[in-house]
Amino acid sequence: xxxxxxxxxxxxxxxxxxxxxxxxRRLARFSxxxxxxxxxxxxxxxxxxxxxxxxxxxxxxxxxxxxLLLGVALRDHVVRPLQTLANVVGALREExxxxxxxxxxxxxxxxxxxxxxxxxxxxxxxxxxGAVEATALLQRVVEEVDIPIFAFDPGTxxxxxxxxxxxxxxxxxxxxxxxxxxxxxxxxxxSCENQTLVPLHFNSDARWxxxxxxxxxxxxxxxxxxxxxVSRALREEERRAWQRLIRVMxxxxxxxxxxxxxxxxxxxxxxxxxxxxxxQRQDFERGLGIIETRAASLxxxxxxxxxxxxxxxPLLQQCSISTLVKRVAALETRVHVTVVPGPDIAVMAxxxxxxxxxxxLLRNAAEAVLESPAAGPNANGSNDIAGETAPPVVFxxxxxxxxxxxxxxxxGPGVSNPGNAFxxxxxxxxxxxxxxxxxxxxxxxxHGGSLELANRVGQGGCAVTVSLPRTKPQ
Numbered sequence: 001x002x003x004x005x006x007x008x009x010x011x012x013x014x015x016x017x018x019x020x021x022x023x024x025r026r027l028a029r030f031s032x033x034x035x036x037x038x039x040x041x042x043x044x045x046x047x048x049x050x051x052x053x054x055x056x057x058x059x060x061x062x063x064x065x066x067x068l069l070l071g072v073a074l075r076d077h078v079v080r081p082l083q084t085l086a087n088v089v090g091a092l093r094e095e096x097x098x099x100x101x102x103x104x105x106x107x108x109x110x111x112x113x114x115x116x117x118x119x120x121x122x123x124x125x126x127x128x129x130g131a132v133e134a135t136a137l138l139q140r141v142v143e144e145v146d147i148p149i150f151a152f153d154p155g156t157x158x159x160x161x162x163x164x165x166x167x168x169x170x171x172x173x174x175x176x177x178x179x180x181x182x183x184x185x186x187x188x189x190x191s192c193e194n195q196t197l198v199p200l201h202f203n204s205d206a207r208w209x210x211x212x213x214x215x216x217x218x219x220x221x222x223x224x225x226x227x228x229x230v231s232r233a234l235r236e237e238e239r240r241a242w243q244r245l246i247r248v249m250x251x252x253x254x255x256x257x258x259x260x261x262x263x264x265x266x267x268x269x270x271x272x273x274x275x276x277x278x279x280q281r282q283d284f285e286r287g288l289g290i291i292e293t294r295a296a297s298l299x300x301x302x303x304x305x306x307x308x309x310x311x312x313x314p315l316l317q318q319c320s321i322s323t324l325v326k327r328v329a330a331l332e333t334r335v336h337v338t339v340v341p342g343p344d345i346a347v348m349a350x351x352x353x354x355x356x357x358x359x360x361l362l363r364n365a366a367e368a369v370l371e372s373p374a375a376g377p378n379a380n381g382s383n384d385i386a387g388e389t390a391p392p393v394v395f396x397x398x399x400x401x402x403x404x405x406x407x408x409x410x411x412g413p414g415v416s417n418p419g420n421a422f423x424x425x426x427x428x429x430x431x432x433x434x435x436x437x438x439x440x441x442x443x444x445x446x447h448g449g450s451l452e453l454a455n456r457v458g459q460g461g462c463a464v465t466v467s468l469p470r471t472k473p474q
């Protein structure tokens with residue numbers, strides 16, 4: 001026959017087992033069976049004595065009362081320590097390690113049990129303290145690490161992140177926890193191979209090295225994602241490669257340009273002694289002049305590029321951002337530069353290098369405005385775009401807890417190919433050298449900061465953002 005519906009396996013097991021009385025009832029039953037023969041014998045002996053009936057009943061009642069009191073005392077002596085030990089074990093189960101069992105007496109069964117439970121409580125308390133301290137240390141280390149760290153559950157939902165991750169995503173942890181990796185723009189960090197470089201759509205200028213590992217939290221597997229921004233390291237290696245190339249090119253070209261220029265000058269000087277007609281003399285003079293001029297131009301060209309490989313380290317001192325910005329803005333007279341004042345703050349920087357960097361960036365913004373076919377400087381020094389009057393160049397700065405951020409915005413045509421903006425030798429200007437932006441980024445990174453270039457969203461023009469640390473860079 002099949003089992004009746006609605007009866008589980010555990011219920012059937014309980015039905016097959018005989019019902020056991022509680023421990024206290026069994027203890028009372030065995031205590032009564034232990035004293036019952038003595039009570040029966042003593043009762044018979046008292047009843048056979050030639051005493052009065054009241055005396056017999058009084059003795060029998062006193063004997064029963066004494067046995068009852070001894071039974072209650074025996075029950076309390078056995079049950080209460082067990083209840084105490086049960087309470088201690090229950091507290092341990094609830095991770096409350098403040099309770100301890102009494103009666104720690106050696107060579108005693110109950111005392112040894114109490115001693116072992118107390119030792120177990122001490123051990124669990126030590127383990128819990130160690131786990132709490134290790135967790136606090138881990139959280140502190142994770143928070144102090146200046147690289148984004150994320151943890152995702154099997155459903156790719158964000159469960160853990162540090163402050164560097166909040167800074168990268170530009171939102172606080174309560175707003176981000178529980179959202180999926182695709183919503184956060186981090187799906188590529190989970191789908192790519194481990195130890196590979198990936199770009200992130202919200203930070204296109206940076207290249208991130210993705211390192212993944214797995215761990216379990218409460219038995220559930222999680223994926224730990226660590227992102228390392230290697231853009232600066234890659235740019236440093238690229239810069240060193242360009243420096244080596246420039247040194248080799250400069251050495252080889254200088255060895256050739258010097259004698260070429262010298263020979264051209266010598267031949268030009270000997271033309272006066274040669275018997276040539278006017279047309280031939282003019283052709284020789286023009287050809288030798290071109291050779292000498294181009295040799296001098298190439299030499300100046302090389303000297304400009306040597307700045308990339310010979311820039312000295314910055315000499316740091318206190319620099320007022322307000323004073324520096326106003327002085328640089330006053331040097332640009334071709335277009336009107338609107339300075340939006342920021343906080344009165346100073347940074348540790350090399351004022352000469354910082355000023356040169358800002359001059360280069362402001363010159364690029366002014367030239368972009370002047371070359372724009374859709375906008376040109378009018379009488380009041382502003383540009384008319386789509387019927388609106390806006391400043392051609394805006395120079396401002398703001399301060400965060402750690403950095404000072406300077407921004408230069410222009411109303412020019414923008415950058416057609418931002419990916420090549422920081423490539424040495426690359427320029428879209430007819431007379432450009434292609435080192436202004438590269439040198440500016442090199443100066444900002446030598447100060448422990450960064451430089452970013454991007455087209456303005458929703459409007460024409462370009463925005464350059466320079467971030468500089470407020471304290472001395474490490």
